[in-house]
Amino acid sequence: MIRSLNHIKPALYAVIAFAFILLTAFIVDGETTGEVDVNPRLVRLGVPFTVTVEIESDENIQNPRVDFPEPDGVHLSRGSSMQGVNITRGSGGTEVSHVISREYTADEPGQYEIGPFRVTYFNSEGETEEIELEPVIVEIFEDAPREASTIIQGTMPWWWPYLITAICLAILAGLVAGWYALKRRRIPDEAAPAVIHIGSRSPEQIAYEAISKLEIPDPEDEEAVKEYYDAVDDILRVYLTRRYNMPTRDATLWEIRQEFTRRKRLDSRVKGVFEMMNDCDWVKFAKMEPSSKDIRNVKVRAADVLVGQKVEDTGGVA
Amino acid sequence: MTNTPQMPPPSSAVSEEIEALGRECESYQPVIQSVFDEVKRILVGQDDMLLKLIIGLLCRGHILLEGVPGLAKTLTIKSLAVAIGAQFSRVQFTPDLLPADIVGTRIYNPQTTDFSTRLGPVFANLVLADEINRAPAKVQSALLEAMQEKQVTIGDETFKLPDPFLVMATQNPIETEGTYPLPEAQLDRFMMKVKVTYPWRNEENLIIDRITSGKSIELEPAITTEKVLEMQRVVDRIYVDENIKKYVLDIVFATRQPKEFGLDIDYLIEYGASPRASIYIIMTSKAFAFLNGRGFVTPDDVKAMAMDVLRHRILLTYEAEAEEVTSEDVVQKIMSTIYVP
Numbered sequence: 001m002i003r004s005l006n007h008i009k010p011a012l013y014a015v016i017a018f019a020f021i022l023l024t025a026f027i028v029d030g031e032t033t034g035e036v037d038v039n040p041r042l043v044r045l046g047v048p049f050t051v052t053v054e055i056e057s058d059e060n061i062q063n064p065r066v067d068f069p070e071p072d073g074v075h076l077s078r079g080s081s082m083q084g085v086n087i088t089r090g091s092g093g094t095e096v097s098h099v100i101s102r103e104y105t106a107d108e109p110g111q112y113e114i115g116p117f118r119v120t121y122f123n124s125e126g127e128t129e130e131i132e133l134e135p136v137i138v139e140i141f142e143d144a145p146r147e148a149s150t151i152i153q154g155t156m157p158w159w160w161p162y163l164i165t166a167i168c169l170a171i172l173a174g175l176v177a178g179w180y181a182l183k184r185r186r187i188p189d190e191a192a193p194a195v196i197h198i199g200s201r202s203p204e205q206i207a208y209e210a211i212s213k214l215e216i217p218d219p220e221d222e223e224a225v226k227e228y229y230d231a232v233d234d235i236l237r238v239y240l241t242r243r244y245n246m247p248t249r250d251a252t253l254w255e256i257r258q259e260f261t262r263r264k265r266l267d268s269r270v271k272g273v274f275e276m277m278n279d280c281d282w283v284k285f286a287k288m289e290p291s292s293k294d295i296r297n298v299k300v301r302a303a304d305v306l307v308g309q310k311v312e313d314t315g316g317v318a
Numbered sequence: 319m320t321n322t323p324q325m326p327p328p329s330s331a332v333s334e335e336i337e338a339l340g341r342e343c344e345s346y347q348p349v350i351q352s353v354f355d356e357v358k359r360i361l362v363g364q365d366d367m368l369l370k371l372i373i374g375l376l377c378r379g380h381i382l383l384e385g386v387p388g389l390a391k392t393l394t395i396k397s398l399a400v401a402i403g404a405q406f407s408r409v410q411f412t413p414d415l416l417p418a419d420i421v422g423t424r425i426y427n428p429q430t431t432d433f434s435t436r437l438g439p440v441f442a443n444l445v446l447a448d449e450i451n452r453a454p455a456k457v458q459s460a461l462l463e464a465m466q467e468k469q470v471t472i473g474d475e476t477f478k479l480p481d482p483f484l485v486m487a488t489q490n491p492i493e494t495e496g497t498y499p500l501p502e503a504q505l506d507r508f509m510m511k512v513k514v515t516y517p518w519r520n521e522e523n524l525i526i527d528r529i530t531s532g533k534s535i536e537l538e539p540a541i542t543t544e545k546v547l548e549m550q551r552v553v554d555r556i557y558v559d560e561n562i563k564k565y566v567l568d569i570v571f572a573t574r575q576p577k578e579f580g581l582d583i584d585y586l587i588e589y590g591a592s593p594r595a596s597i598y599i600i601m602t603s604k605a606f607a608f609l610n611g612r613g614f615v616t617p618d619d620v621k622a623m624a625m626d627v628l629r630h631r632i633l634l635t636y637e638a639e640a641e642e643v644t645s646e647d648v649v650q651k652i653m654s655t656i657y658v659p
Contacts, residue, residue: 226561230561230659249657249658250653250654250655250656250657250658251658252616252617252618252621252658254616254618255618255621281616284559284561284659285559285561285562285614285615285616285617285659286333286336286557286559286613286614287333287335287336287557287559287614288333288336289333
């Protein structure tokens, strides 16, 4: 679980940051003198809707009154007036807001602009003051789809459902990406290595033929002997790569042996190959001086180890 | 002692010289083991650090250690000094240190109206230069010059440093504010840079038991410094084949011209390793072969030593730093690409 969370962390962080930015956008910091709201904005024909006017002021205003207009096609429901006072005490002091709301109903479907709203009130000095507030838009549907008229409150923007959907999709995408990354990182079970055949010949045959074709060097010629064993070692490494699909050129014999032990592939043939490579290392690094018989014996051993043939030492030096 | 690749004896006769050398190396195995055993009476874990110190001793090279405080660096070198019967001194490098505090100075005696020379802490077989990056460049240079020349001149007198002589300098990888990092040219003088890591859980458990028990362990010398000098001479004779030299040169040249070896990392390397790298890889490989009772060097010895010799010798580009590629990554890439002979 923890591993999967690690993989989806970037997606989660992105989603959380995006949601935070959006939420803070709704925090309206600052005072307004008046605000009009409609609830709901998308209404089915025959369902009433409420227009609310909220008036805020730094001074103690009295008897605020709102003139609710009735454009064509929309009319006020009788006896639907509601008025109240909200008192908020904060670090900046006490804020008082007056809330006045009226209920409307529409006669026909369509889009209606209701307003502007004229607000009159007595200020702290007893004088009449007036402000005008912007109109609001309401949409009336004949038979509104359920999602258009449900819980979308007056303060919620129209794109709210789309945002929720996008957030959910982002979370889902993050989870899928994490699962996929986790799946890719799983080490697959060791399968039998793909054997690399060249034409119709097996890697053993290729290696044996290559060793057979090497010219037997003069045992007195140290350089030639070294090159010979170098070549044998190269051929055997290439054989191991082809047969067991394991890179060998950048590994020492000990490292190759360790890897074969780890893979549990130390069969008799591999052990025989390692013995031959070990002899090559002694010639290459430890000044081992093989006799002419030893040098010829390399081909005999190659035949035995690689292709399971018993070949006689025919003698002869190049 | 080491997780070493042992080469089974071949089916043919080995050269007499190599065979004799091999027997000689094997004869020193119990000697080395006795040093290890003595130090391990007090030291828990840190086998790699101890091994590299011994290699440094055998190769007459100096070691730069990097590790956070509390990883038994002082304890290791102090214990090793006791185990080989050598003198030990510790110098805590601070920003107000003076060169005379390292090498020594002449002191005026008003009664005799004469100067006498007081030798500094560098005159010991094993010297611990703690937090070398905290001292200013002048002080660092005084030590490094002594390391290079194996002698110190005070006034008009020249004094030879003792033999064997090993400086183990430490750098604290944290708290680097107000430090004077060693420049690359000076870093190159250290044969190896060894990174010291935290102990394993079971080791730390044992450390707690040992330290909090209140019992003190007194170490005894297992060998003498003459034996160390003897082993140094044997290490000098360890056989290095041309194939091995070619392999080492390929590795070092790959740090300078990576493209020629099919490596697409030249944009990561500002400067490759100097010829000192080739020299030290060979020397440390010989010491490693000696410790494994072999009279010749194999590619496994080279692979075992190359990282510690190269990690502080490769200067990386800004692109490497931006991609968070370390010198170890570069060395690892090279080692996994260069063909083994």
